[in-house]
Amino acid sequence: MQAFFQRLLALDRRWVFLLVLLSVTIPIVIPIGLPVTTTSSTRSAFEFIEALEPGDIVWLSFDYGPSSAPENDPMAEAFLRQCLLKKVRVIVSAFYPLGGLDLANQVVAKVTAEYPDAKYGVDYINLGYKDGAAAVMRTLGQDITSSFPTDVNGRPLSEFPIMQGIRTVRQIDLVFTVATGLIGEWWITQVHSQFGTPVIIGPTAVSAPKYYAFLNSGQLVGMLGGMKGAAEYEKLLAAKHASFRKFYGETVGFTATKGMDGQTVLHGVILGLIFLGNLAFFLTRGNRAGGA
Amino acid sequence: MNLEFGRVTLVVLFALLPIAGIALGLRAPALRSKIPLLVAFFAGLIPIFSMYIPKKFLSGESGMSPRLDQWLIIVAGFALLLGITNVVSNGYRKISRRDRGWPYAIVLLTGLFVMGGFGIYGAISGKGIGFLPDGSATPFRWVWSAVFQPLQSTIFALLAFFMASAAFRAFRARNTEATILLIAGAIVMCGRVPLLEFLASPFPALAPSAAAASQFMGRATEWIMDIPNGAAQSGIIIGAALGAGSMAIRVILGIERGYLGLGKGE
Numbered sequence: 001m002q003a004f005f006q007r008l009l010a011l012d013r014r015w016v017f018l019l020v021l022l023s024v025t026i027p028i029v030i031p032i033g034l035p036v037t038t039t040s041s042t043r044s045a046f047e048f049i050e051a052l053e054p055g056d057i058v059w060l061s062f063d064y065g066p067s068s069a070p071e072n073d074p075m076a077e078a079f080l081r082q083c084l085l086k087k088v089r090v091i092v093s094a095f096y097p098l099g100g101l102d103l104a105n106q107v108v109a110k111v112t113a114e115y116p117d118a119k120y121g122v123d124y125i126n127l128g129y130k131d132g133a134a135a136v137m138r139t140l141g142q143d144i145t146s147s148f149p150t151d152v153n154g155r156p157l158s159e160f161p162i163m164q165g166i167r168t169v170r171q172i173d174l175v176f177t178v179a180t181g182l183i184g185e186w187w188i189t190q191v192h193s194q195f196g197t198p199v200i201i202g203p204t205a206v207s208a209p210k211y212y213a214f215l216n217s218g219q220l221v222g223m224l225g226g227m228k229g230a231a232e233y234e235k236l237l238a239a240k241h242a243s244f245r246k247f248y249g250e251t252v253g254f255t256a257t258k259g260m261d262g263q264t265v266l267h268g269v270i271l272g273l274i275f276l277g278n279l280a281f282f283l284t285r286g287n288r289a290g291g292a
Numbered sequence: 293m294n295l296e297f298g299r300v301t302l303v304v305l306f307a308l309l310p311i312a313g314i315a316l317g318l319r320a321p322a323l324r325s326k327i328p329l330l331v332a333f334f335a336g337l338i339p340i341f342s343m344y345i346p347k348k349f350l351s352g353e354s355g356m357s358p359r360l361d362q363w364l365i366i367v368a369g370f371a372l373l374l375g376i377t378n379v380v381s382n383g384y385r386k387i388s389r390r391d392r393g394w395p396y397a398i399v400l401l402t403g404l405f406v407m408g409g410f411g412i413y414g415a416i417s418g419k420g421i422g423f424l425p426d427g428s429a430t431p432f433r434w435v436w437s438a439v440f441q442p443l444q445s446t447i448f449a450l451l452a453f454f455m456a457s458a459a460f461r462a463f464r465a466r467n468t469e470a471t472i473l474l475i476a477g478a479i480v481m482c483g484r485v486p487l488l489e490f491l492a493s494p495f496p497a498l499a500p501s502a503a504a505a506s507q508f509m510g511r512a513t514e515w516i517m518d519i520p521n522g523a524a525q526s527g528i529i530i531g532a533a534l535g536a537g538s539m540a541i542r543v544i545l546g547i548e549r550g551y552l553g554l555g556k557g558e
Contacts, residue, residue: 013457020456032493034486035503037510066441067448099444102436105422132368138361142353146362153420205484212517213525228484264485266452271481273460274474281464 002287005280016273023269027261034264036257041215042232045200045222048174049079050240054087057166058174059197062094062104063133063183068204069103074230074256075202076103076178078237080111080124085241089162090124091172093148095133095183104129105152114247121151121160128152133183137190140169170195174221178202184211188219202229227263230256298349298356305334306363329546335360336544379404407435476516483513 052058060079064072083090092108094100108126112118120126127148130136139147144167145157157163169175175197177187184201192199198221201211205226214220224233234257237244248255313327342350342357351357383397391397410432414421421432429437465471482488488509492502542548 011460013461016457016460017453020453024452032490034490036486037507039510039514066444069441069445099436099440102422102433102441130365131372132365135361135364135368139358139365142358142361146358147365152422209517209521210525210529212522213529216518216522216526260485264487264490266456267481267485268487268490270456270459271478271487273456274463274478277460277463278465278474 002284005283006287008276008280009284019269019273020266023265024262027265028258031258032261032264034261036228036231036235036260038232038236039225039229041223041225042229043222043236045224046233046236046240048198048200048221049082049088049176050086052083052086052088052173055089056173057089057091057162057171058083058176059091059093059169059172061175061177061179061183061187062092062100062107063096063177063179063181063187064103064204065096065098065100065180066103068180070254070259071204071227071230071256072178072180072202073103073107074227074254074259075224075233076107077111078230078233078256079176079178079202080107081114081244081247082237082241084111084115084118084123085243087123088173089122091162091166092124092126094129095136096180097129097131101129101152122162125157125160125162126152127157134186134190137169137186138194140191141195143167144169168195169197172197175199176202180204180207185214188214192219200224227256227259231260296349296354298352298354298359301349302356302359306331325549325552328552329549332551333544333546336540376404376408407432407440410435476520479509480513480516483509483511 049058060076060083062076080090082088092104094104104126108124112120112124118124128151130147136147144163148157150156151160166172169191175187175191177184177199179187179201180203184203184207187199187201191197199219200222201214201220202224203211203226205228208223208225208229211220211223211225215223224230234244234248234255238248239245248257309327310331313323313331316327317324338350338356338360342355345351347355349355380401383401385391386397387394387401410430411421413419414430414432419430421430421436423429423433463474463477465474483506486506488502488506489499492498539548543551
C-alpha cells in the first residue's frame with residue numbers, strides 16, 4: 001500500500017492533464033443535465049432587471065476578452081435577450097482593449113438576429129470601444145457624447161432616436177458590466193459612487209470573490225459570478241419566461257447551463273485529486289521522516 | 293474666442309508652463325524636474341478641489357476638472373502609442389543582438405504589424421474592422437477570429453490543467469492555516485456546483501439526501517463568500533485605496549519622483 005501511495009505522489013502530471021481533458025470534454029459531448037441552484041446575488045440582479053419597464057434604458061459594457069468568453073458570453077447574451085424581450089433599450093460599449101469590441105459585435109449580432117423587431121438606433125445601439133476606461137467613465141457623468149461622439153460605425157449619436165434625451169450616465173437606469181480584471185470595479189467607483197447609477201456585474205469566477213465586498217456595502221445591485229452565475233441566470237430566465245424555457249431547452253449552441261456539467265465533473269476530479277494527494281502525503285509521512 | 297477663467301488657467305498650467313519648462317530645461321538642466329513637478333501638482337489638485345469646491349470654473353460642465361478628464365483619454369491614447377514604440381524598440385534590439393529568445397520577438401513584431409496594419413487599413417479604407425456589407429470578414433476580423441481568439445482561449449484554458457496538477461501536488465493540510473484553507477476551498481468547490489447530485493445520480497435512492505446536502509453546501513458557500521471572504525476583501529480594498537491615496541499625495545507634493553525617469557540628483 002505504501003508503495004502505491006509513493007508512486008501516486010510521483011505520478012506523471014500528464015496523467016492529471018489527461019484526466020482533466022476527459023472530465024471536461026465528455027460532459028460537453030454527452031450532456032448530463034445537472035440541476036442548477038440559484039444564489040441571492042444572481043436573484044437580486046435578475047429581479048432588478050425584471051422590474052425595469054419597457055422604454056427604460058440600460059448600458060451593457062463588454063469589458064472582457066476571448067480568454068474568458070465561455071464564462072462571460074452567456075451572461076451578456078442572457079441579459080441582452082431579457083432586455084430585448086422586455087423592450088428595454090440597450091446602449092452597448094466596450095472598454096477591454098484585447099477584443100472587447102469584437103465580442104460586443106459578435107454577441108449583439110447573434111442576439112439581435114433572434115429579435116427581428118429590434119431596431120438598431122431605436123431599441124439598441126453599439127457605441128464601440130474607447131481607450132482609457134476609468135477616464136471615459138468619469139466623462140460619462142458630464143456628457144456621453146464627449147467620449148462617444150459617434151456610434152461604432154461613425155454615425156453621430158444625435159442621429160439615433162435611442163439617444164434622444166440621454167445626455168449623461170445619470171439618466172441610465174442600470175449599468176451591466178460583463179467584466180474581467182479591473183474594469184468592472186471602475187464602473188462601481190467611477191460611475192455608481194459618483195453618479196448614483198445602479199451597477200450589476202458579471203465577473204469571471206476568478207475575480208468574483210473581490211466583488212462580495214461591494215455587494216455587502218450595497219454598491220452593487222447584484223452579481224453573476226462566473227459560469228455558475230450565468231447558468232443561474234439562464235435558469236431564472238427559463239423559469240420566468242416561456243420563450244426562454246423553449247430557447248434554452250432546445251438550443252444547440254453553447255450555454256452556461258451546458259458548461260456547468262463539465263465544470264461539475266472537473267470540480268469533482270480536482271477534489272478527488274486533492275483528497276488522494278493528502279491521503280498519500282499523510283500515509284507516506286513516516287517513510288519521509290525515516291528517510292530524512 | 294471663449295476666454296473662460298478655467299480654460300485660460302488650464303492653457304497656462306498645462307501648455308505654456310510645460311513649454312517654458314522645456315525651454316528652461318535646455319538652458320539649465322537643474323530645472324528639468326521642477327516644471328513637471330508643478331504640472332503634476334496642479335493636475336493632482338484640480339480634481340480633488342473640484343470635489344469640494346462647487347465653482348463653475350472648477351467643476352462645472354466645461355470646468356477645469358471635466359476638461360482634465362477628457363484630456364486624460366487623449367493622454368491614454370498617447371500612452372498606447374508609447375507602449376507600441378517601446379515594444380518595437382525592445383523587439384528590434386533583441387533581434388539585432390540575437391538575444392535569448394529573439395525568434396519570439398520576430399513573432400511578436402510580426403503580430404503587431406500585421407494586426408495593426410489591418411486595423412489601420414480598415415480605418416483608412418472605411419471598411420472598418422468588423423464585417424463587410426456582404427457578410428464576409430475584413431482582414432482584421434479574420435485574423436482576430438482565426439488566430440487571436442483561439443490563442444487567447446487556449447492560454448486561459450491551460451490554467452485548468454495546471455491548477456489541477458498544482459492542487460494535487462501542493463494543496464496539503466500541512467498546518468492549521470493550510471487545513472482551514474483546504475476545508476474552505478473544498479466546501480466552496482463542492483457548493484458552487486451540483487457535485488453531490490452528480491455523485492448520487494447512479495443511486496436514485498440517495499437523490500433526495502444528495503439534493504439536501506448540496507443545498508446545505510450551497511448555503512455554506514454563500515456564507516463563506518459573504519462573510520469571511522467579504523470582510524477580507526473589504527480590508528484589502530480599503531488598504532489598497534489608502535495606499536493609492538498616500539502614493540497620490542506623495543506624487544502631488546513631489547516627494548515621489550520615480551515617474552519622471554530622472555537620474556539621482558536631478
